[in-house]
Amino acid sequence: MKIAAIIGSSRVDGNTQQLTEMALEGLEYTPIILKEKQITPIDDLRHADGGFQPVADDYDRVIDMVLEHDILIFATPVYWYGMSGLMKNFVDRWSQSLRDSRFEFKRKMSQKKAYVVTCGGDQPKIKALPLIQQFQHIFEFIGMSFQEYIIGTANAPHDILKDEQAIAEAKRWNETFSSLK
Amino acid sequence: MKIAAIIGSSRVDGNTQQLTEMALEGLEYTPIILKEKQITPIDDLRHADGGFQPVADDYDRVIDMVLEHDILIFATPVYWYGMSGLMKNFVDRWSQSLRDSRFEFKRKMSQKKAYVVTCGGDQPKIKALPLIQQFQHIFEFIGMSFQEYIIGTANAPHDILKDEQAIAEAKRWNETFSSLK
Amino acid sequence: MKIAAIIGSSRVDGNTQQLTEMALEGLEYTPIILKEKQITPIDDLRHADGGFQPVADDYDRVIDMVLEHDILIFATPVYWYGMSGLMKNFVDRWSQSLRDSRFEFKRKMSQKKAYVVTCGGDQPKIKALPLIQQFQHIFEFIGMSFQEYIIGTANAPHDILKDEQAIAEAKRWNETFSSLK
Amino acid sequence: MKIAAIIGSSRVDGNTQQLTEMALEGLEYTPIILKEKQITPIDDLRHADGGFQPVADDYDRVIDMVLEHDILIFATPVYWYGMSGLMKNFVDRWSQSLRDSRFEFKRKMSQKKAYVVTCGGDQPKIKALPLIQQFQHIFEFIGMSFQEYIIGTANAPHDILKDEQAIAEAKRWNETFSSLK
Numbered sequence: 001m002k003i004a005a006i007i008g009s010s011r012v013d014g015n016t017q018q019l020t021e022m023a024l025e026g027l028e029y030t031p032i033i034l035k036e037k038q039i040t041p042i043d044d045l046r047h048a049d050g051g052f053q054p055v056a057d058d059y060d061r062v063i064d065m066v067l068e069h070d071i072l073i074f075a076t077p078v079y080w081y082g083m084s085g086l087m088k089n090f091v092d093r094w095s096q097s098l099r100d101s102r103f104e105f106k107r108k109m110s111q112k113k114a115y116v117v118t119c120g121g122d123q124p125k126i127k128a129l130p131l132i133q134q135f136q137h138i139f140e141f142i143g144m145s146f147q148e149y150i151i152g153t154a155n156a157p158h159d160i161l162k163d164e165q166a167i168a169e170a171k172r173w174n175e176t177f178s179s180l181k
Numbered sequence: 182m183k184i185a186a187i188i189g190s191s192r193v194d195g196n197t198q199q200l201t202e203m204a205l206e207g208l209e210y211t212p213i214i215l216k217e218k219q220i221t222p223i224d225d226l227r228h229a230d231g232g233f234q235p236v237a238d239d240y241d242r243v244i245d246m247v248l249e250h251d252i253l254i255f256a257t258p259v260y261w262y263g264m265s266g267l268m269k270n271f272v273d274r275w276s277q278s279l280r281d282s283r284f285e286f287k288r289k290m291s292q293k294k295a296y297v298v299t300c301g302g303d304q305p306k307i308k309a310l311p312l313i314q315q316f317q318h319i320f321e322f323i324g325m326s327f328q329e330y331i332i333g334t335a336n337a338p339h340d341i342l343k344d345e346q347a348i349a350e351a352k353r354w355n356e357t358f359s360s361l362k
Numbered sequence: 363m364k365i366a367a368i369i370g371s372s373r374v375d376g377n378t379q380q381l382t383e384m385a386l387e388g389l390e391y392t393p394i395i396l397k398e399k400q401i402t403p404i405d406d407l408r409h410a411d412g413g414f415q416p417v418a419d420d421y422d423r424v425i426d427m428v429l430e431h432d433i434l435i436f437a438t439p440v441y442w443y444g445m446s447g448l449m450k451n452f453v454d455r456w457s458q459s460l461r462d463s464r465f466e467f468k469r470k471m472s473q474k475k476a477y478v479v480t481c482g483g484d485q486p487k488i489k490a491l492p493l494i495q496q497f498q499h500i501f502e503f504i505g506m507s508f509q510e511y512i513i514g515t516a517n518a519p520h521d522i523l524k525d526e527q528a529i530a531e532a533k534r535w536n537e538t539f540s541s542l543k
Numbered sequence: 544m545k546i547a548a549i550i551g552s553s554r555v556d557g558n559t560q561q562l563t564e565m566a567l568e569g570l571e572y573t574p575i576i577l578k579e580k581q582i583t584p585i586d587d588l589r590h591a592d593g594g595f596q597p598v599a600d601d602y603d604r605v606i607d608m609v610l611e612h613d614i615l616i617f618a619t620p621v622y623w624y625g626m627s628g629l630m631k632n633f634v635d636r637w638s639q640s641l642r643d644s645r646f647e648f649k650r651k652m653s654q655k656k657a658y659v660v661t662c663g664g665d666q667p668k669i670k671a672l673p674l675i676q677q678f679q680h681i682f683e684f685i686g687m688s689f690q691e692y693i694i695g696t697a698n699a700p701h702d703i704l705k706d707e708q709a710i711a712e713a714k715r716w717n718e719t720f721s722s723l724k
Binding site: 010089 | 264269308314315319
């Protein structure tokens with residue numbers, strides 16, 4: 001079981017990343033830091049003559065990496081009660097991959113297991129629930145099984161260390177991941 | 182009452198834009214087409230020394246325009262059960278404006294009235310509800326009053342013309358807007 | 363196409379009922395007024411020896427009526443941001459019907475079309491969205507197709523007459539229902 | 544700090560009750576078993592001459608008990624993706640208490656801390672989120688602070704013992720409650 005953590009934070013070493021790293025401590029995994037990639041917003045050419053056009057950015061390489069893994073952890077801070085724009089731009093581009101015959105995108109994605117880690121400062125355990133529901137719709141569409149999510153309460157750097165519930169969850173995930181072959 | 186329509190589509194003349202234009206037919210308003218602007222994802226420097234840094238893109242000019250209006254229509258297609266990455270990048274940057282003393286951002290935004298128009302192809306009247314809830318949290322945080330929303334069902338170009346409910350709503354909005362001084 | 367309106371109001375001629383009647387004006391339909399029925403809360407005997415026991419109330423007769431119709435309109439006021447207890451007690455009892463060999467409950471219910479009408483006083487177009495999502499889960503479980511919903515804003519008697527959007531929707535439904543054979 | 548657990552299960556010793564008891568192990572608390580009480584659905588007389596009328600059931604005594612406590616744990620199974628009809632009938636009657644001068648209901652309720660425990664069998668960690676959102680709206684209206692919630696996955700009796708996450712949460716609550724004076 002190969003694990004990738006897709007990190008949508010715009011801040012280095014933020015709470016979401018820290019919490020994700022707790023869940024993955026001691027394990028081999030591929031961090032995919034979206035902030036370090038150039039991924040442009042989708043240009044919706046679904047209905048244009050010729051369809052989508054190749055885009056000169058890092059998206060295809062990111063998808064190649066993603067597709068090599070079995071477990072995908074979507075780690076995004078709660079920005080304005082949703083996923084970060086970095087993460088959203090990445091997901092929006094899936095519409096292009098769905099139509100890209102090189103990838104067998106949907107078939108391959110449907111075999112993966114999805115996890116979500118998200119941290120926010122304003123009552124996220126309530127106000128990030130629409131985000132969890134959105135991820136559920138996303139995963140359902142693409143056929144990926146939505147395993148679990150952790151919502152952490154954190155605002156300033158390292159706040160997450162005070163959220164006992166989130167930490168306990170991350171440790172439990174760590175045990176689960178460790179027990180997988 | 183000055184009206185701005187903030188358009189988050191990545192497709193020119195898409196269903197969301199078409200529906201928004203129905204709501205605004207015959208009225209004076211400012212279209213703000215995010216696709217035509219360069220707005221980079223937020224670089225979260227809230228907790229960094231020196232805080233946020235000036236960004237050489239169109240965001241500040243867009244905010245200047247936005248702040249001159251009383252009614253803001255957020256028009257975004259439903260992409261992956263949420264707002265488009267273009268729209269999300271724009272909203273994410275509000276975190277920067279909140280800390281930018283030039284703007285009095287929160288005070289001014291809290292005097293505006295918000296409307297949402299969104300169109301999607303996969304049962305949006307159910308599956309876009311988390312997006313509406315997200316907008317509610319956004320507007321509540323910034324203090325803007327969330328007036329109304331229209332969710333249209335549309336996938337291929339001009340599909341929206343078949344959604345009688347959405348069209349009736351847009352016409353009703355048009356009457357409301359027309360009656361405002 | 364036979365239509366039943368299942369009314370969960372505890373108030374006679376409340377806004378929800380009035381709005382439902384607008385949608386059904388001039389049409390033949392069966393009103394099922396839950397307030398006039400004796401339906402006791404479910405006694406969860408799924409895991410008990412012998413399973414569910416017959417209950418001496420009106421529930422079975424109500425289900426018999428329900429099953430004779432093709433279109434079911436679930437009409438409930440928003441009470442405390444959810445369906446009324448009267449409506450909830452009725453739905454809870456479906457767990458019993460699912461295990462009652464007399465009914466072929468799930469197979470028959472899965473052939474019906476569901477509509478929801480609900481009215482509330484405290485920002486229902488936002489705060490009743492969890493109720494719509496709940497109905498979606500309910501209908502999905504039972505296999506019924508969730509056609510449409512109307513959320514009306516109304517508190518005091520006849521307030522609904524001031525909600526132009528809800529009235530326009532009800533009239534559109536009326537046209538749709540009228541055109542069905 | 545006096546604790547009451549308001550149990551909405553219709554099954555004796557169900558998973559929700561068991562999980563709630565784990566959270567309260569070794570602590571003094573008042574169990575309020577709604578199934579053992581006679582609480583009739585609300586008769587909405589808000590707009591009738593004379594307003595609400597006294598109801599000859601157990602509701603007033605239950606409210607008297609509830610009001611004596613500082614921490615309220617709302618424990619309900621997920622029935623049809625919402626709270627049980629038993630719990631809903633109880634909450635619906637709050638509309639009556641709000642207008643009952645004997646109680647100072649809203650003022651007293653607004654001083655309490657609310658917790659929610661709920662267990663369901665069909666992906667409750669996703670599909671019970673509308674229920675959590677509903678409770679949030681309820682508590683916000685009444686002015687109660689919504690502290691935390693646990694969603695357990697359980698269907699057959701004692702299934703909850705297999706939900707490590709829920710058990711860890713219950714134990715953490717137990718420590719929190721134990722540390723309160």
